[in-house]
Amino acid sequence: MSSKSVIMVTGGSGLVGKAVQWVIENTDDKCGKREGEEWIFLTSKDGNLTDPAATKAIFEKYRPTHIIHLAAKVGGLFGNMAANLDYFRDNLLINDNILHNAKEFGVQKVVSCLSTCVFPDKTTYPIDETMIHLGPPHDSNYGYSHSKRMVDVMNRGYHDQYGCNFTSVIPTNVFGPHDNFHLVNSHVIPGLIHKSYLAHSTKSPFIIAGTGKPLRQFIYSRDLAKLFIWTLREYKEITPLILSVPEEQEVSIKQVVDSIVKAMEYDIDYRFDTNKADGQYKKTASNKKLMDLNPDFKFTPFDVALDETVKWFKENYETIRK
Ligand code: NAP
Ligand code: GDP
Numbered sequence: 001m002s003s004k005s006v007i008m009v010t011g012g013s014g015l016v017g018k019a020v021q022w023v024i025e026n027t028d029d030k031c032g033k034r035e036g037e038e039w040i041f042l043t044s045k046d047g048n049l050t051d052p053a054a055t056k057a058i059f060e061k062y063r064p065t066h067i068i069h070l071a072a073k074v075g076g077l078f079g080n081m082a083a084n085l086d087y088f089r090d091n092l093l094i095n096d097n098i099l100h101n102a103k104e105f106g107v108q109k110v111v112s113c114l115s116t117c118v119f120p121d122k123t124t125y126p127i128d129e130t131m132i133h134l135g136p137p138h139d140s141n142y143g144y145s146h147s148k149r150m151v152d153v154m155n156r157g158y159h160d161q162y163g164c165n166f167t168s169v170i171p172t173n174v175f176g177p178h179d180n181f182h183l184v185n186s187h188v189i190p191g192l193i194h195k196s197y198l199a200h201s202t203k204s205p206f207i208i209a210g211t212g213k214p215l216r217q218f219i220y221s222r223d224l225a226k227l228f229i230w231t232l233r234e235y236k237e238i239t240p241l242i243l244s245v246p247e248e249q250e251v252s253i254k255q256v257v258d259s260i261v262k263a264m265e266y267d268i269d270y271r272f273d274t275n276k277a278d279g280q281y282k283k284t285a286s287n288k289k290l291m292d293l294n295p296d297f298k299f300t301p302f303d304v305a306l307d308e309t310v311k312w313f314k315e316n317y318e319t320i321r322k
Pocket of ligand 2: 075076077078117141173183186187188189191192195208209210211214216253276277278279280
């Protein structure tokens with residue numbers, strides 16, 4: 001990165017954006033803020049990125065040299081199942097507006113954010129970066145996952161036609177402080193932290209959607225943030241990079257529930273509602289490419305990250321997104 005950089009983070013008020021801000025402000029210069037860097041964290045109040053004029057106005061105002069592009073319409077399994085078209089259109093528009101303006105304004109590098117749901121549903125494991133376009137994604141969130149796949153197509157096109165340095169990363173399921181703790185439209189960890197809190201405080205049943213059998217790899221938002229910053233500074237390719245904990249750290253939803261009950265320090269029972277969807281059974285991803293490039297990176301143990309998240313949830317309950 002050159003000595004004077006303006007780094008714009010879209011989606012700066014979300015789970016991952018807040019983690020990037022935390023890392024920039026609270027860690028040393030390996031991941032933290034460096035001399036000559038100005039960091040800008042956007043929220044939707046700065047402008048609706050589905051709107052071309054509003055997006056252009058943001059670029060005119062800040063003139064970014066680098067972008068971490070996180071802004072997206074994001075939801076868990078049940079939010080996606082209810083509104084696949086909205087997830088498709090909003091994210092397609094946001095990504096097109098960001099990348100088009102990044103090219104027009106001569107941005108030196110963009111790191112956009114995909115998700116492991118971009119991978120084919122029917123595949124071999126572990127999944128790696130070469131497999132994105134090899135078959136249809138899982139039906140439950142086809143809108144969101146197709147819109148995210150198109151970022152990889154655009155990155156390739158902007159590089160081939162205009163020489164742009166636009167790349168992407170593929171995180172697994174993320175959790176941490178500042179997550180969306182909504183009871184329906186959230187992901188499993190924040191959703192179940194909130195549901196366990198209500199079950200405990202109102203002495204009502206704690207009900208888990210699905211069978212508890214699906215498997216997921218979870219990455220702590222602050223680890224992901226460090227890897228985003230490393231990618232912006234060090235990663236040289238246009239093709240995507242999976243940002244994941246090792247395959248051995250994949251856990252079942254039942255294990256997640258048990259860990260949440262322990263972290264919340266509640267003496268409560270739960271049961272599964274098997275009439276609710278399980279979604280994709282697993283999407284086990286390989287982090288080999290990442291670890292070959294960044295072998296010293298240390299992931300926060302799942303239980304430590306969950307304790308920090310639960311502590312943050314309890315301390316901020318009145319103001320959290322719910
Ligand atoms: P999040 O907490 O829901 O935050 C979304 C962010 O995007 C917020 O800052 C929001 O702004 C902004 N935003 C949404 N729509 C916008 C619009 N039309 N115009 C401008 N800003 C808009 O999401 P997240 O979990 O941090 O996700 C960040 C990225 O990681 C996304 O690209 C997502 O696809 C990806 N990802 C997430 C997960 C996960 O498990 N959470 C897993 C894999 C990949 P406001 O706060 O102002 O509304
Ligand atoms: P995704 O399926 O990886 O996109 O992400 P989610 O975080 O939405 O869901 C993961 C798994 O958790 C699925 O198997 C769900 O059936 C299960 N699950 C159990 N309870 C909940 C809940 O309250 N919210 C969500 N989102 N998922 C839940």
